[in-house]
Amino acid sequence: MAEPGATGGALPIDQDVRPAGAILVLNAGSSSLKFGVHGADGGWLLRGRLDRLGDMPRLVVRDAMGRVTERRWPDPPPPDSVSDMQAVLALVDEQLPDIPLAAVGHRVVHGGRTFAAPVRVDAAILEQLERFEHLAPLHQPHNLAPIRRLLARRPALPQVACFDTAFHASNPPVEQRYALPAELHEAGVQRYGFHGLSYEYIAGALPALDGRAADGRTVVLHLGNGASMCALRGGHSVATTMGFTALEGLPMGTRSGALDPGVLLWLMDERGMDARALEDLLYRRSGLLGVSGLSADMATLLSSPAPAAALAIDLFVYRIGRELGSLAAALGGLDALVFTAGIGENAAAIRARVCEAAAWLGVEVDPAANAAGGARISSPSSSVSAWVLPTDEEAMIARHVRELLSGSQAPPHP
Numbered sequence: 132m133a134e135p136g137a138t139g140g141a142l143p144i145d146q147d148v149r150p151a152g153a154i155l156v157l158n159a160g161s162s163s164l165k166f167g168v169h170g171a172d173g174g175w176l177l178r179g180r181l182d183r184l185g186d187m188p189r190l191v192v193r194d195a196m197g198r199v200t201e202r203r204w205p206d207p208p209p210p211d212s213v214s215d216m217q218a219v220l221a222l223v224d225e226q227l228p229d230i231p232l233a234a235v236g237h238r239v240v241h242g243g244r245t246f247a248a249p250v251r252v253d254a255a256i257l258e259q260l261e262r263f264e265h266l267a268p269l270h271q272p273h274n275l276a277p278i279r280r281l282l283a284r285r286p287a288l289p290q291v292a293c294f295d296t297a298f299h300a301s302n303p304p305v306e307q308r309y310a311l312p313a314e315l316h317e318a319g320v321q322r323y324g325f326h327g328l329s330y331e332y333i334a335g336a337l338p339a340l341d342g343r344a345a346d347g348r349t350v351v352l353h354l355g356n357g358a359s360m361c362a363l364r365g366g367h368s369v370a371t372t373m374g375f376t377a378l379e380g381l382p383m384g385t386r387s388g389a390l391d392p393g394v395l396l397w398l399m400d401e402r403g404m405d406a407r408a409l410e411d412l413l414y415r416r417s418g419l420l421g422v423s424g425l426s427a428d429m430a431t432l433l434s435s436p437a438p439a440a441a442l443a444i445d446l447f448v449y450r451i452g453r454e455l456g457s458l459a460a461a462l463g464g465l466d467a468l469v470f471t472a473g474i475g476e477n478a479a480a481i482r483a484r485v486c487e488a489a490a491w492l493g494v495e496v497d498p499a500a501n502a503a504g505g506a507r508i509s510s511p512s513s514s515v516s517a518w519v520l521p522t523d524e525e526a527m528i529a530r531h532v533r534e535l536l537s538g539s540q541a542p543p544h545p
Contacts, residue, residue, distance in 0.1 A: 152232055153227065154532050155223065156169065156525045157219075157236070158524070158525070159238075159273045164277070170230070175526070177193070177195075177223065179191055179192030189201065190219070190222060200222070200226070216280045232288065233536075234289040235532075237274060237293065239260060240325065241294065243262070246294055250291065251536070256292070257275065260292065278290055293528045296323045299361075308322070309374075322375060323374065325377045328527045328528060330353065330363070331527055333522055334351075348363070348463065354473070356384035356427065357377060358472075358474070359377075360381065362458040370458055378390075382418045385418045385421070385427045386414055386417055387417035387418060388418065388450065390413070398412070429478055429481065459492055465492050465515050467516045468516070469518045470482050470485075470520070479501050495509055496509060505520075
């Protein structure tokens with residue numbers, strides 16, 4: 132697969148590139164690399180994942196026809212044969228030999244205060260993004276690693292960073308502020324919010340689903356292994372449950388959610404825990420896993436008879452209800468709820484309990500519609516509509532890449 136300008140130098144950062152080929156979308160984590168290839172019409176051509184399971188990397192890709200290709204490497208793999216980008220690019224080239232690769236879009240968790248919209252990345256932009264690594268130490272370094280490798284290996288290939296924080300730049304200053312000294316706020320200690328690419332996709336899909344929800348006061352529940360909620364007014368984010376990091380807000384698969392800061396002081400004083408030990412506790416050993424002692428997976432907990440599993444579910448649902456009341460207050464009322472992401476899209480029992488707990492807000496669930504998975508899961512008489520809407524962050528990134536490189540990108544949300 133040839134990229135534009137492969138025989139020349141890197142394209143100027145302000146050059147208008149009108150990508151006619153495919154867009155490769157990358158979402159890099161600590162032990163896996165998710166990717167997708169989107170065609171010129173916006174539809175996806177390939178989707179896959181590279182997992183590093185010890186010394187036995189595995190690459191699985193599925194095309195639009197449902198055909199699956201899987202690759203494994205020996206233990207240990209030959210030098211450099213399984214670097215994430217080399218493996219993915221080689222397979223994409225093999226699967227789509229006649230479709231040129233126009234650009235690469237990356238999910239980048241943190242854009243700090245600097246980036247409120249997608250940006251084309253060069254060495255200078257990459258250097259700025261590296262300065263935010265301390266704000267998202269478990270995500271940002273892994274997000275940036277493929278960008279760095281591609282800049283070195285394929286400098287002519289346009290790359291675009293799309294930020295999970297950018298959609299929440301429309302939050303009012305009072306929502307972004309912590310009650311800390313001004314010096315710390317100026318140093319970047321503020322509420323940023325995350326899952327923005329998911330919320331942006333939902334906001335863009337709502338007009339075709341429900342005009343009242345699109346134009347009015349809607350709370351979107353992104354419930355997955357990472358979980359958060361976002362208040363939308365007219366499709367713009369005005370408040371969200373995550374803050375300075377992706378720890379704040381709801382309990383998650385292995386993350387604690389909101390916690391009294393005094394607990395951290397107690398753990399430091401009484402248990403002798405340092406920053407790394409606290410990080411491990413809060414990110415990897417808490418949440419549904421920590422409370423249940425069994426699993427971080429909601430489906431596993433729902434099928435378990437263990438009292439601790441029920442307690443973890445009760446806590447998850449209760450905290451959603453608490454946050455929903457807070458977000459409804461920020462909106463001054465509520466017109467619609469939207470469930471999305473793994474739990475939100477697939478766990479009918481969780482949706483039912485959340486809607487039942489929100490009856491005081493005017494939500495009335497339709498049990499049959501909810502069991503069927505929606506799209507609308509509220510009864511016709513419900514004053515607040517409730518919906519199930521699958522999210523697609525990958526498609527959102529591909530759209531941003533095309534708009535940015537064609538010069539048609541809309542301005543950031545005000």
